[in-house]
Amino acid sequence: MPTQHPRLTIRYCVRCNWLLRAAWMAQELLSTFGDTLGEVALIPDSSGGRFEITLDDRLLWERTRDGGFPGPKDLKQRVRDVLDPERSLGHTDR
Template identity: 55%
Template sequence: MTSRPRVAITYCRQCRWLLRAQWYQGELLTTFAEELGEVALVPATGGVFRVDVDGEPVWNRKRDGGFPEVTELKRRVRDLVAPGRSLGHADQGPGQEPGDPGDRSG
């Protein structure tokens, strides 16, 4: 049996970002129910907010500038855990209609 990927959401407890981390956790667990083995919340300090998949950086608040839009976070996680999977409307860019060039929903 192959182990499924582990997502770690590291958040600053001093900044009170637990609720934000929990919201992202729920979104990822709902979207990738079959692909993920775990979405862990990791309390930290110092203004950190980071998302990693099996140690691979996906989002870093300081590097990437703030917090991710949930669709962008899902795309980045998908690219690591299920690269061939469509995210439907989340794969469309702003103002893009299904079937437009660049639409990856199939």
Template identity: 55%
Template sequence: MSMGPDIAPSPNVSITYCRLCNWLLRAGWMGQELLSTFGAELGSVTLVPDDTGGVFEVRVDGTLIWSRAEQERFPEMKELKQLVRDRIAPGRDLGHVDRKDTTS
């Protein structure tokens, strides 16, 4: 029995990371956090190894939402969750992630 082509349901988050820089653990952790937060809304999270020095990009359905090259840093988990939420579930409250830090 054929189930059709092997295409991940939408939305898909892909995290492209530099394999040479050993950023697999960071990419994996971020993917795990996104799945924990958006498990009901996401179709898949894909980790994409790359040999281009220093690349770290996050895309939602092919649209770039974070690039280490453009931002000159890695995303904080809070901001990554907010960026993903804004794409896949704009009305969703992220609880403590959306609250401002009042300790300063």
């Protein structure tokens, strides 16, 4: 039986117009992790100001808790640290 790859979700506020930011982050993660991720889902949310990134059930980033939005380096490192802590991210690790 094949190993199930994790599901990454980006829940973003539609009232704040954060769709493009969420899509850009999804693109960055898919470019870096490719088929290591089973799915990347964008989840619109209208509750106001919400921006959360989870890997399966593990919260990796929450806008208010973590002080804003992640940069690509921080986000890729957090995903890598869960998926494959020994993996090099090349120039992103510098």
